[in-house]
Amino acid sequence: MPTGTISSSEDMVGVAVVNYQVPVVNNKDEVLANCFRIADFVDGVKRGYPGLDLIIFPEYSTQGFHLTKWRELSTTVPGPETEIFSEACRRNNVWGVFSITGELNLQGNPWDTFLLINNKGEIVLNYHKINPWVPMEPWYPGDRTTVVEGPKGIKIGAMICYDANIPELSRDLALKGAELIVLIQGYMNPAREQQRIVTQVRAWENLVYLANANLAGRDKTYSYFGHSSIVDYDGTIIVECDGTPDQVTYALLSVSSIRDSRKNWTAENHLFNLNHRGYSIETLKGGLGACPYDYIQEWSSNSKSFMKKTESITKFKTAEKRVLARTKIR
Structure with a gap:
């Protein structure tokens, strides 16, 4: 897909990923101050990339990863944090992906939450992380994958951090129609190279664009390696940050191109080939689908x-x- 431009078009979705500096916050006031910092990023990135349709922030970018105060920093959805994000999306006419860790939950511990907010400020996707990171994360696991229609009609599926290590999850999203999987991460060293590989493999095996936003910098516990990236549906990296905190990178994703490839590719069409085994010897039956x-x-x-x-x-x-x-x- 094209790089090197700041515009977009009717067919091309302009996507930005943010290598957000890991926040260290200790109370709700500091969380809200960080939310306004995130909103400032939305303003600035839209000024710099006028073709921006979707901006993506990492897991833990709102409340950080506080190993002792995670419960008291949790909040509701919607809530004061999402009000700030919604207003930023409205005034910039962009969609945004934001993290809430955690979202209060009557069933038990809070959820690790991925929010997609549209350009009208509406929460259109609320996904709860299905695979919290064992043994450190206290979050209550989600129970369903989610795909919705995003800007310019592109279909978006949600994953959070460790979810990407479970191939069944991204495959489920692809088979629900996802054309862009958005992966938000708070991933730390020493797993950098494994995670760079995982994003490429998940894109290729599912014929899906993958946009990954990861934290960068150090909190009191971990060093986060950044390398936020946007990957083409053939598994090649389109653009990628390095490990520098607060970097932003941008690329264009063609809706028509991915739909054409899924319709017309043969040997590389992994979604079709998954359950059309033996197609060449079972032509009249359409393959071995069991x-x-x-x-x-x-x-x-x-x-x-x-x-x-x-x-x-x-x-x-x-x-x-x-x-x-x-x-x-x-």
Whole structure:
């Protein structure tokens, strides 16, 4: 896709990812001050890139990753934080992706939340992280993937940080029609190279654009490696930041191009080939569509049995997770 321009067009969605400096906040007033800083970024990036349609901020960019004050920094959605973000989107006529860690939850611990706000200031997508990072994150896990129509009609799916390491999640988004997967991360060293590879693989195996915004800099616990990027649906990196905090990069994504490729590609059309196995020998029947993967069948029919099976080949058992949750997450 084209790079080197600051404009966009009817077919091209202008997307910016922000290598946001990890915030260190200790109370709600400091959180709100940081929200206004994020809103200033929206203003500035729109001035600099007038073709901007969608701006993306990382996981933990609003409240930071505070290992002891996470509960008292949690908030409601909508709430005072989202009011600031919504106003920034309205006045700049852009869509934005923002992070709330956490969103208060009557079922238990707060959620790790991904919000997509449209150019009218409306929250159009509220996704809760399905795979919190074991054993450090206290967030209550979400239970569904989400895809919505975004700017200029591009279909957007949501992932948060560790979600990207679970290939089933991005595949589910793609099969729900996602053309752009937005991945927000608060990922730290030493996992930089693995995560750069993961973003490319997830894009290629699902024929999907992937826009990844990651934190940069250091808080009191971790060093975040940045490298926010936008990846083409053939797995090549279109643009990428380095590790410098507060960098922004921008690219154009063609809606018609990805739809044409999904319609006309053959050997590289992984979404079609997933369940059209044996197409060449089963032409009249349209391929062998039955699921050949035992773990998917067992997981869907007997989740407890599947959990025991996975624990039998791992050392990190459920009981140990509970102990760590009690002793490390306060």
